[in-house]
Amino acid sequence: MTSLTSHGWNTHFEQYFHTYQTQGLEAGRVTAIEGFRHKLVTENGQVDATLSGALVNGLDNWELPKVGDWVAFKSYDQEGIIIAVLPRLNELSRKLPGRSTEKQVIATNIDVAFIVQGLDRDFNPMRMQRYIVQIMQCNIRPVVLLNKQDLVEDPERFRQEVTALGYECPVLLLSATGHEGLQEWAAEHLHPGETYVLIGSSGVGKSTLVNALLGYRLQEEGDVSDFNQKGKHTTVSRNLVMLPSGAMLIDSPGMREFGVTLDSDDQSLNYHPLLAALAAKCRFHDCTHQHEPGCAVVASVHSGELPREVYNSYLKISREQAHYQTGSVERKRTERQFGKMAKQVFQYRKHRKY
Structure with missing residues (x-):
């Protein structure tokens, strides 16, 4: 028997599962998705399951089961059929790459997201800020891992550069290949029963970290591409x-x-602590921090108090946020129109005499 509690089961999921339990369904957590096959951990061990037709036809892609989800399923001929997805505690998401304004859910029910950057060539504080902003708005705790500290002369300088962004999240130095700092990180930040996710660009050492922590090779460790000096994809799922x-x-x-998916802008400055501290001094409470007179943020940029790259990053994320919100509103309007049209067609067919 497998203890579901050890895999993150708690009272939140218990209360929502009660109705399904009375219907004879079982609970399981998605550990991997391979095509149409969903790998579940259950009280009776591992189970392969597929989605019911009602789920496939009735939910948007981001609502379908993802790795980390708890689901209600029905056992059938040594396999399972997933009937429902239990309400999530949170979901790590991003805007789909390209010009799309749709949301992609990466994983769900996460306690902490580790943002991994390599100090050899991948280090980019502004990209780091983007990750932190998105993770915070997903209601997930961020922790920064600066990997490959053994490849630079002064790794502490990089750590201080991230700390200077003003976010109150741990910034840790380690080296996955030499295991330098690895055990200290694991002992302090990886707790039994909690769920963590590693995110970052290719080649930063995520797979190496996983393999080192497991003690065996789950994923192959890739090299740097000779073509563009960027990391090769070693993890494909x-x-x-x-x-x-x-x-x-x-x-x-x-x-x-890693596009942002901020649905509203009323608290957007909470994700930019350096600007939030300055914004309190602006002349207008609804200042956009771009062209208004008496803007303390713009004045700080001109004086050099606020780094221009941090300000430019804020403007870029704000534009992406506005684009995403506009697309989200348009999608909802289209869905309402389609729902209204479908209802009219249904009523027409219902009352039409043949």
């Missing part, structure tokens, strides 16, 4: 694995785009 410590870890493929 997401897997939730149980570490020897009892913590659960999700590795994810490298992502070169």
